[in-house]
Each structure stands twice: as C-alpha cells, then as structure tokens.
Amino acid sequence: MATTELPLPALPEAHHEEPGGIVDYLTTVDHKKIGILYMVTAFGIFLAGGVLALLVRLELARPGLQWMGENTYNQVFTMHGTLMIFLFAAQVSTGFANYMVPLQIGAADVAFPRANAMSYWLYLFGSLIVFSSFFVAGGPAAVAWTAYPPLSTDWFQGTGMDLWIIGLAVVGIAGILGALNLVTTIFRLRMPGMTMFRMPLFTWGVLVNQLLILFAFPPLTVAFALLFLERNFGAKFFDAAAGGSQLVYQHVFWFFGHPEVYIIILPIFGVISEVIPVFSRKPLFGYRAMVFAFFAIAALSFGVWAHHMFTTGAIYLPYFSIMSLLIAVPTGVKIFNWIGTMWRGSITFPTAMLMALGFILVFVNGGITGVMIASPPIDFAVNDTYFIVSHFHYIMVGGLLFGMFAGIYFWFPKITGRLLSERLGRWQFWTFLVGFNLTFFPQYLVGLDGMPRRIADYQIERWEPANLASTIGAFLTGVSVLFFIWNFVVSIRRGAPAGDDPWEGNSLEWVTTSPPPSHNFHHLPDIHSERPAFDYRHRGDPAFAAAHTDPTRNPDRG
Amino acid sequence: MQPRRRVPAVRWLAVTATALVAAGCAPQSVTEQGRAIHNLYNLFLYIAAVVYVIVAVLVIWSVIRYRRRDDELPKQTHGNNRLELTWTAIPFVIVLFLFAATIQAQNKVLDPVAQPAVKVTVTAFQWSWRFTYEGTGAEVIGTPDRVPELVLPVGQPVRVKLVSADVVHAFYVPQTLFKRQAIPGFTNEFDLTFEKVGLYHGQCTQFCGLQHPDMVFRVRVVTQGEYQSWLAAARRSTAAGQPGT
Numbered sequence: 161m162a163t164t165e166l167p168l169p170a171l172p173e174a175h176h177e178e179p180g181g182i183v184d185y186l187t188t189v190d191h192k193k194i195g196i197l198y199m200v201t202a203f204g205i206f207l208a209g210g211v212l213a214l215l216v217r218l219e220l221a222r223p224g225l226q227w228m229g230e231n232t233y234n235q236v237f238t239m240h241g242t243l244m245i246f247l248f249a250a251q252v253s254t255g256f257a258n259y260m261v262p263l264q265i266g267a268a269d270v271a272f273p274r275a276n277a278m279s280y281w282l283y284l285f286g287s288l289i290v291f292s293s294f295f296v297a298g299g300p301a302a303v304a305w306t307a308y309p310p311l312s313t314d315w316f317q318g319t320g321m322d323l324w325i326i327g328l329a330v331v332g333i334a335g336i337l338g339a340l341n342l343v344t345t346i347f348r349l350r351m352p353g354m355t356m357f358r359m360p361l362f363t364w365g366v367l368v369n370q371l372l373i374l375f376a377f378p379p380l381t382v383a384f385a386l387l388f389l390e391r392n393f394g395a396k397f398f399d400a401a402a403g404g405s406q407l408v409y410q411h412v413f414w415f416f417g418h419p420e421v422y423i424i425i426l427p428i429f430g431v432i433s434e435v436i437p438v439f440s441r442k443p444l445f446g447y448r449a450m451v452f453a454f455f456a457i458a459a460l461s462f463g464v465w466a467h468h469m470f471t472t473g474a475i476y477l478p479y480f481s482i483m484s485l486l487i488a489v490p491t492g493v494k495i496f497n498w499i500g501t502m503w504r505g506s507i508t509f510p511t512a513m514l515m516a517l518g519f520i521l522v523f524v525n526g527g528i529t530g531v532m533i534a535s536p537p538i539d540f541a542v543n544d545t546y547f548i549v550s551h552f553h554y555i556m557v558g559g560l561l562f563g564m565f566a567g568i569y570f571w572f573p574k575i576t577g578r579l580l581s582e583r584l585g586r587w588q589f590w591t592f593l594v595g596f597n598l599t600f601f602p603q604y605l606v607g608l609d610g611m612p613r614r615i616a617d618y619q620i621e622r623w624e625p626a627n628l629a630s631t632i633g634a635f636l637t638g639v640s641v642l643f644f645i646w647n648f649v650v651s652i653r654r655g656a657p658a659g660d661d662p663w664e665g666n667s668l669e670w671v672t673t674s675p676p677p678s679h680n681f682h683h684l685p686d687i688h689s690e691r692p693a694f695d696y697r698h699r700g701d702p703a704f705a706a707a708h709t710d711p712t713r714n715p716d717r718g
Numbered sequence: 719m720q721p722r723r724r725v726p727a728v729r730w731l732a733v734t735a736t737a738l739v740a741a742g743c744a745p746q747s748v749t750e751q752g753r754a755i756h757n758l759y760n761l762f763l764y765i766a767a768v769v770y771v772i773v774a775v776l777v778i779w780s781v782i783r784y785r786r787r788d789d790e791l792p793k794q795t796h797g798n799n800r801l802e803l804t805w806t807a808i809p810f811v812i813v814l815f816l817f818a819a820t821i822q823a824q825n826k827v828l829d830p831v832a833q834p835a836v837k838v839t840v841t842a843f844q845w846s847w848r849f850t851y852e853g854t855g856a857e858v859i860g861t862p863d864r865v866p867e868l869v870l871p872v873g874q875p876v877r878v879k880l881v882s883a884d885v886v887h888a889f890y891v892p893q894t895l896f897k898r899q900a901i902p903g904f905t906n907e908f909d910l911t912f913e914k915v916g917l918y919h920g921q922c923t924q925f926c927g928l929q930h931p932d933m934v935f936r937v938r939v940v941t942q943g944e945y946q947s948w949l950a951a952a953r954r955s956t957a958a959g960q961p962g963t
Contacts, residue, residue, distance in 0.1 A: 230928055230929060230930075230931065234925075234927075234928065234930075302927075302928075303925070303927075304925045308885070308886050308924075308925075309885075310884065310885045310886075310902060311886070311925070311926060311927055314884075314885075315844070315884070315885055315927050316927075400902045400903020400904065401903065405903065405904070406886060406901055406902055406903070406904075407901065407904070440784070440792075441786070441791060441792055442792055442793075442794060442795065443794055443795070443796050445795065445796070445797050445798075446796075446797035446798075446802045447796065447797065448797075449797065449802050449806075471888060471897050471898055471899050472899045472901060472906075473898055473904075473906040473907075473908070474901070474904065477824060478817075478821060478824075482817050485813045485816060485817055485820075486810075486813060488809055489806060489809045489813060492805065492806075492809040493802065493805060493806055493809075495773060496802075496805040497797075497802070499773070499776045499777060499780060500797070500798070500801070500802075502777075502780040502781070502784060503780055504784060504792055504793065504795070505780070505784050505792050506784065506785075506787070506788075506790070506791070506792045507780070507781065507784050507785050507786055508785070508786045509781075509785070517781065520773070521773075521777065524769075524770060524773050524774075525770065528766040528769055528770055529766070531762065531813075531816070532759070532762045532763070532766060535758065535762060535816065535819075535820040535823075536820065536824055537754065537755045537758050537759075537820065537823045537824050537827050538755065538758060538759050538762060540755060540827065540896045540897055540898075541744065541752075541755050541759065541895035541896065541897075543888075543897060543923070544888060544890070544897070544923035544924060545892075545923065601738075604742060605741055605742065608742065608744060608745065609745060609892065610745075610890070610892025610893075610919070610921070612890065612921055612922070612923040612931075613923070613925075614925040614930060615931035616931050617931045618931070620919065
C-alpha cells in the first residue's frame, strides 16, 4: 500500500568486475559512480587550486618579492582562478547532482547514462589538457582567468595559452552535454506522483543551474573559439587597428561569466534548502517562493553581465545597475525563508547544519557588498581592487565551500554508509569560519584603500598588516581543509555505521539503503508531498494519514 | 537565563560592529567628483550594515531560542504569504531607493564640465604612462623604473582623454575613488577637479602582463602659479627631446 514495487531496470551485464574496482570505475555508466568520479576529481582540483592560493598569500604576506618572480606569480594566480572557477566550482555540484538527482526523483539512473560517462571523461581530459600547460615551454598562461585580449592573443606567446583555451573548451562541451542529460532526467524520469512542485529544492537548484549552463556555456565556447582564431590564425575580431574591438570579447566573456556565478551557487542554495529543514525538523518555509526565486535569479542573471564592465566607459550604466541591484530581492527571499524555516523549529547542530549556518552568515556578507558594487559610482572606486577580490571570495569560498561541506557532511553517510566524525567536523568548521574571515575581511579594507588585485608586489607599506592577517587566515583555512581530509580518511574506513536515514531526512534518497543498490531503490513509497521520506516515516501517524487522504492534496490519486 | 551576564557581550559586539563599519567607510576623496562617490558609498554601507545585523541577529536568535529541547515535532508550518510578500517588498523598495541615489551620484561623477581648464591625453602602455598636455607641447613619459608624475593645478577642472597603446589597462588614483579602463582603439574621456594640493599615488588596476605591479604613477596637485612655471619648464625639455617624468 505504502510502497510501489519497481520493475527492475534491465542492467547492462557487460562487466563482471568486482564492484568498486578500478576497471569498474573506468567503464561505469552508473550515475552514482560517475557522481563520485566528478566529486573526487573536482576535489583534487580544489586542492591544487588551494595550494596555488597559498602561494599567492605567501608572496603577498610582505611587500617586495620574496618567494617567486613576477612571471611565476602571474601564472600562479591565473591558474588559481582557472582551476577554481572553471574546473572545480562549476563541476563539484555537477558531481552532487549526478549522484543525488536520480535518487531524489525516484529514478534508476540519468536519462543518458553513456553520455553521462562521456561528460565526465571529457571533463577529466579537458582538465588534464589545462594541467599539461604546466609542463610546456613558457609555462601556463599568465593572463588572469578572464584572458582579455590583446594580452592573451598578442602579448602572451607560450603554448600554455592554447592548451588553456582548448582544455577549457573541452570542459565546456562536457558541461553542455551533462546539462542536456540532467535537464532531460529531471523532466522525464520523475517517478509517478513526483510532480515538479514536489521535487526537493536541491533538484530544483540543479535544474535551474543546468538550464543556465545550457544558455551560458555556448557563448563561452564562442569566446574561446574567437580567442583561438585570433591567436593562431590572425583573425581580427579584437584588433582595433583592423576595425575589431576588444570590447567584443568582454561582452561575450561576461555574458557567460556572470551567469557562471549562479551556475556555481544555485545548487548550493539547493543544498542549504535541504539541510536547514531537516535539522530544524520543519518543512522548508515558502517552498514555492523558493522555486520562483531560483527562476527570478536565473532570468536576471542574463541581464547583468556588463556590471563587470562599468569601468570601460562603453556601457549604458543604469540598465545594468538596476538589473544587478534587483537580484538582491529574490536572493533576500531565500535568506529570509531559510530563517523562517528555523523559526520555531527544533534545531540540532551536526556539522552539516553548522556549515549551513556559516553559509548564511558569510554569503549575506558577500551579497550586500555585491549590492554595493552594483552601483556604478561605487564600482568606479573599488573595481579591480582587493575589495572585489574579497567580495567574490565571500560568495565563492564562503558561499560555495560552506555549502559544499554542508552537502558533504549531509550526504557522506548516504554515499558511503558511514558517518563523518562530528568532533573533527567541528574543528574543521571553526577553523574554517575564523580562517576564512581572517583571510578576506581585511581585503575589503585594503581594497578600499586602493590596493589593486593581481599584483605580485605592493609599494605601500600601510597595506602590510592587512595582507599579513590575510595570509595567516589563508593558512588557517588550509588547516581546516586538512581536518576535513583527516576526517574523510578516518571515517571512510572506521566511521560509525550510518544506517539508511541518519538525519531523519525529507527526500527520497533517505528511503533507500546507504549506499544505495546499483538500481537505486528496492521499493519506493507513494509521493504525497515534497517530503516523501518524512511522510513515509510518519505513515502510521493518524494526523498525517488524514492529511494525505485529502484528494485535493494529491491530484495523482484523484 | 542569565540576562546580567549578557550585557557585556552585547556591548562588546556593538563596539566591534561599529568599529568594523567605521573601518569600512570610504576614504575621503580629493576630487569634487569623488565626493559624490564617497557619500554614496557610505550610504550603501550604512544600509548594508543594518541589513546584515538584522539577518545575523535573526539567525543567532533562532539558533539559541529554537535549539532542540525534546522529541516533540514542532508545528509544521509551510509558509506565510503575507510575511513572504513583506520580505520581498521591503528589499524591493530599498533597492529602488539605492538606484535613485546611484543615478544622482553618477550624474555628479560623469557629467562633463563645460570648460575644462586643462586637457591631458593619458596613454597607457606596457608598463608605464605618457601624459600629453593638449595645446602646450608639454609631455611626460615614464618607465617601470622612473615613476611619471601627472602635474595638475588645484581647483581647476581637468579633462582626461584616456587611451591605450597596446593591451587593456586602467587609470586609477585611489584618493579620487575613480578609475577607467584604457582600451585599445577607444578613447575614454572624464573630468577630475582636484580640491586639495598634494601628492597622490596612482596605479594601473587592469592586469596587463609581466610588470603590471610596476605600472605606477603619481599625481602632483599644485597651485595655479606653480603649475604654470612647471608647464613652461616641461615644454622646454619636451622641445629639447627630453620629456621629463
């Protein structure tokens, strides 16, 4: 009665390798294993990008050049941004999505499992192409992650730049393929009763995020194609002397570049919207408003790209200013609805919840400085200074990483069957919270005082204390990541058994085993609301039973 | 509940918050145009600080007040349309207000002066600056090792025509709270009216290759008399083929 027996999907019988072996992972088309591959790869890239960040902080701790030359420094920060933005931030949530979305909608796999594997392998090899630029003559690109021409076309001569373009273009194509797959999966493979407005918020976040990828990555691929042609075949797209314009690149790049921010952060909003209701033991406050806010943010995100170009003097400022300011409204709705979810709840504080709370506190900080720089005159003052660096790290490091770790602590038990250590989790949380703010808050101040970004050396001595604090904070953040790695290594072998539903979760992944079987579910409950696992847990409770026999609440049964 | 012990913590928090907001205030501007930016920035900052404090207090209050005390399931509320409309409408109104303030300030910053007293073409190149004083024959050229000085008269509107000789650069004097990109093939024009005599640090802020950090310049703002005698000397050395820095 309460469960639907599933017809078992026909499983490919091609490989009999022991499950979990290397050959299994090399040949798998299982969305869960591909999800794990994505997450592990993205995390590896995150560590590489993090080491580069520490090198940047090391050099900037004091004025003068102590550790590396200017060229090396330029390569280090260029590759830090490249790895973090293109190869880590936009990809790690694709890993989560791969693993969790089919589970959350009660599907056995994604719509196109083989294409899914292809997306991952393209992502891996694209990333390796980018990494290979470390080993060619001239080294990796030293043109900043935005790669503005003519710097990236005429000035930087090394092969590293071409490998950068090709590798990232391959990763971009992998992203488009993956997006087609996940969007189709969400539209077509939801189990009976799982209407759109009963989908978990994480799945909604992924849907909107992947739609953004579908619209934003093609222009990025175009930007890279134009760069490549200009560099290697003397095309004149950006050459003013030949009637081209450098501004063309800025427009195309940022038409991708700003939606990219939301590509990165929307699935994280989804994670937070899963974690907070579970640990507040209440439904998400204003479910529909949260969904509409996703779409409002996504729509606005395509109308704001030129706020990255306020200082070009070639932009109609009021339009891009008001569009950018307006994004604060749906984002604010999300923040207040999360607080509304906690309000009068019954809140517990495992690491996943701590990370979600940390997320709100740092993300709001990045959000309000985002409102400030949506105003062109303020942007004239702080653009390309450390104020901007701090602002987007509050979004990216603060927002993305706190949210990512919330997701990891939340879903690790589902994926591995074991719990991460809460004691080490708390160590990680507090060192991260303190280290992060110590790194980036001083950068607001030193940026306001005029310190430009992307400089290996600074001549102004009063900038030193802020930079030193920042460096100490960065290394403390590094320590917090070490706590995580330690926790991961210990817990994956000896962590406490998690059981199927350690958190009393709301969505369908908590109904199946931990880890789930290869076809995901042995049985599925009927879907009555956006909290099927909650309903299933309380199915004997007369109050809930009465609520669910009301035919107006469940059109599929009427 | 021990309300008496909370007071020092609250006071400490208030002091810290005030100090942080004060530290986050924009530096004073040395140009007329920059004053509008300074005021706008501080307006945004105060509103931002209030918003942040409201959110933080609500979060911290929830965390303290609604921590789990027993196994009873809390009331399962799904939302409240009136509340949600309120916290959509209020930010919307704030945003419109900020936009109006933005437009007002922006006009003060960008409206061209009718009669600029000095016109300078600033050419950015890898990795220094050239300042060409229009109609005077005076020119200043810097190198990464010899920091060039842009000498300007105090209290006079100066029209800057900004161009680039190679890649994208940006002209930035922190104490004017203003910057502009120098884009190849495109001339950017803006006005600066310095209100205080002094020596100000300037720097390229758009990453432009190997020696980007060395692309520094100074603005020396002097009285009208000093400016005229400097201009005469600069004209002579430029004519002699030795433009100064």
